[in-house]
Amino acid sequence: xxxxxxxxxxxxxxxxxxxxxxxxxxxxxxxxxxxxxxxxxxxxxxxxxxxxxxxxxxxxxxxxxxxxxxxxxxxxxxxxxxxxxxxxxxxxxxxxxxxxxxxxxxxxxxxxxxxxxxxxxxxxxxxxxxxxxxxxxxxxxxxxxxxxxxxxxxxxxxxxxxxxxxxxxxxxxxxxxxxxxxxxxxxxxxxxxxxxxxxxxxxxxxxxxxxxxxxxxxxxxxxxxxxxxxxxxxxxxxxxxxxxxxxxxxxxxxxxxxxxxxxxxxxxxxxxxxxxxxxxxxxxxxxxxxxxxxxxxxxxxxxxxxxxxxxxxxxxxxxxxxxxxxxxxxxxxxxxxxxxxxxxxxxxxxxxxxxxxxxxxxxxxxxxxxxxxxxxxxxxxxxxxxxxxxxxxxxxxxxxxxxxxxxxxxxxxxxxxxxxxxxxxxxxxxxxxxxxxxxxxxxxxxxxxxxxxxxxxxxxxxxxxxxxxxxxxxxxxxxxxxxxxxxxxxxxxxxxxxxxxxxxxxxxxxxxxxxxxxxxxxxxxxxxxxxxxxxxxxxxxxxxxxxxxxxxxxxxxxxx
Numbered sequence: 047x048x049x050x051x052x053x054x055x056x057x058x059x060x061x062x063x064x065x066x067x068x069x070x071x072x073x074x075x076x077x078x079x080x081x082x083x084x085x086x087x088x089x090x091x092x093x094x095x096x097x098x099x100x101x102x103x104x105x106x107x108x109x110x111x112x113x114x115x116x117x118x119x120x121x122x123x124x125x126x127x128x129x130x131x132x133x134x135x136x137x138x139x140x141x142x143x144x145x146x147x148x149x150x151x152x153x154x155x156x157x158x159x160x161x162x163x164x165x166x167x168x169x170x171x172x173x174x175x176x177x178x179x180x181x182x183x184x185x186x187x188x189x190x191x192x193x194x195x196x197x198x199x200x201x202x203x204x205x206x207x208x209x210x211x212x213x214x215x216x217x218x219x220x221x222x223x224x225x226x227x228x229x230x231x232x233x234x235x236x237x238x239x240x241x242x243x244x245x246x247x248x249x250x251x252x253x254x255x256x257x258x259x260x261x262x263x264x265x266x267x268x269x270x271x272x273x274x275x276x277x278x279x280x281x282x283x284x285x286x287x288x289x290x291x292x293x294x295x296x297x298x299x300x301x302x303x304x305x306x307x308x309x310x311x312x313x314x315x316x317x318x319x320x321x322x323x324x325x326x327x328x329x330x331x332x333x334x335x336x337x338x339x340x341x342x343x344x345x346x347x348x349x350x351x352x353x354x355x356x357x358x359x360x361x362x363x364x365x366x367x368x369x370x371x372x373x374x375x376x377x378x379x380x381x382x383x384x385x386x387x388x389x390x391x392x393x394x395x396x397x398x399x400x401x402x403x404x405x406x407x408x409x410x411x412x413x414x415x416x417x418x419x420x421x422x423x424x425x426x427x428x429x430x431x432x433x434x435x436x437x438x439x440x441x442x443x444x445x446x447x448x449x450x451x452x453x454x455x456x457x458x459x460x461x462x463x464x465x466x467x468x469x470x471x472x473x474x475x476x477x478x479x480x481x482x483x484x485x486x487x488x489x490x491x492x493x494x495x496x497x498x499x500x501x502x503x504x505x506x507x508x509x510x511x512x513x514x515x516x517x518x519x520x521x522x523x524x525x526x527x528x529x530x531x532x533x534x535x536x537x538x539x540x541x542x543x544x545x546x547x548x549x550x551x552x553x554x555x556x557x558x559x560x561x562x563x564x565x566x567x568x569x570x571x572x573x574x575x576x577x578x579x580x581x582x583x584x585x586x587x588x589x590x591x592x593x594x595x596x597x598x599x600x601x602x603x604x605x606x
Contacts, residue, residue: 074107096224102204123227125162136188141178144306161237174349176448183212197317197346212445213422267461275300279347318344318353351435352449371397374431388428395569399484485589489568515595517542
């Protein structure tokens with residue numbers, strides 16, 4: 047890390063000399079001229095680290111920001127890795143969303159691949175990430191790149207890498223690609239022709255849309271009235287087309303969020319989970335009034351996630367966002383009812399309810415580390431979900447989370463229930479009665495200073511809690527050491543005893559730093575037995591109180 051002002055200026059000038067982007071050149075020139083050493087130090091404190099999430103960071107000049115220079119180096123490293131693997135003449139498919147610079151980063155990646163002797167094909171326009179994941183296997187590519195920052199703030203962008211099996215990279219591939227990136231000495235050493243790659247036509251999207259039909263049961267009910275928001279992202283056209291193909295009524299699209307807009311003007315964070323992000327969708331649903339709305343659906347900006355809300359009479363919004371764990375359980379139950387076979391999988395931070403659903407149906411079940419890069423690799427996978435609104439309902443088509451096919455499947459389930467006078471909420475009640483109420487919550491702390499996350503993890507390791515909410519910690523796993531079934535990861539897992547007198551069967555807590563955002567995330571789950579339908583309200587009250595108490599105790603223990 048450079049701290050000497052003269053050295054900082056020298057490094058910035060060297061970077062400036064290579065920067066191919068007039069915008070970031072101008073930005074960096076002004077910082078150099080102003081001798082803004084604080085900002086230069088932040089930009090040149092190191093390099094964005096390439097890992098299992100690829101790259102993700104704030105747009106701007108310098109090696110610690112997302113920009114064309116960083117992307118060209120990343121592409122060159124990926125090309126060198128593919129050539130070392132014997133795939134030097136293979137096809138790399140490139141997709142991109144509608145964020146600032148996404149199209150530029152996609153074009154640079156294509157140029158680098160062609161310059162390295164590979165073939166490159168770019169999707170025809172900004173499209174959902176699952177279309178790219180589908181295209182890799184559909185076209186027989188050796189790798190794929192998606193330029194997206196998913197649901198991150200407007201100032202961010204990212205670079206997600208898939209290999210030829212259609213799933214995201216995992217170790218050791220990420221480390222090997224990172225080493226190749228580090229070996230790129232100068233951008234002058236990276237050939238970047240002006241042409242030579244293919245821009246795909248709509249055929250690849252048509253093939254994806256044809257595949258979406260496979261998740262539905264022929265002849266199933268389709269009468270579901272949906273309000274939908276793409277959250278200023280790229281999901282609208284693809285989802286509307288998928289609904290039309292399936293024979294669902296056209297969803298009512300939230301007008302203010304319908305068009306792709308990289309500034310995401312109506313939301314603080316373009317993530318359906320964030321407070322306020324669904325307000326316009328709920329307002330649109332209320333405006334429909336007598337026309338009626340059965341469910342509200344949202345995609346995140348690159349449409350690989352799917353959020354669902356259900357009517358909640360008597361609440362201020364009139365709607366309630368379902369947790370990802372709830373949608374995951376609903377889709378699992380729906381697939382069981384369709385006699386699905388294969389392995390059901392989720393992650394260590396998601397609800398354990400699906401393990402009971404799978405066991406009840408005599409299906410195989412597996413838990414992985416967080417992220418679809420792990421879930422997609424489960425042997426015999428039939429269905430996977432993670433609590434962060436990610437669902438894979440057609441792993442043969444898309445080996446990643448897919449917010450389009452998940453939306454189709456939950457809409458089909460809502461239609462089937464509606465035909466019998468029932469709702470998604472009714473099915474959740476059924477699951478609670480059969481398997482116990484699995485109530486989940488999350489303590490998520492966003493920080494500016496990443497050292498605060500490291501401090502919290504250190505504090506919990508040095509002084510692990512012995513009880514939370516009056517429930518004894520019966521087992522504490524430091525996931526840094528790995529387990530018999532999981533590779534090492536920076537995380538802590540606590541299993542808590544039940545309390546018969548309090549009506550609590552069991553509880554669990556998992557703490558981990560986010561892999562894509564500056565957040566410390568704590569995942570809480572409480573299981574409450576439910577002897578009868580009449581006992582459900584009391585069970586929910588117990589669960590909510592226990593979750594709140596765990597959250598308070600954990601916050602104190604972690605010092606956050």
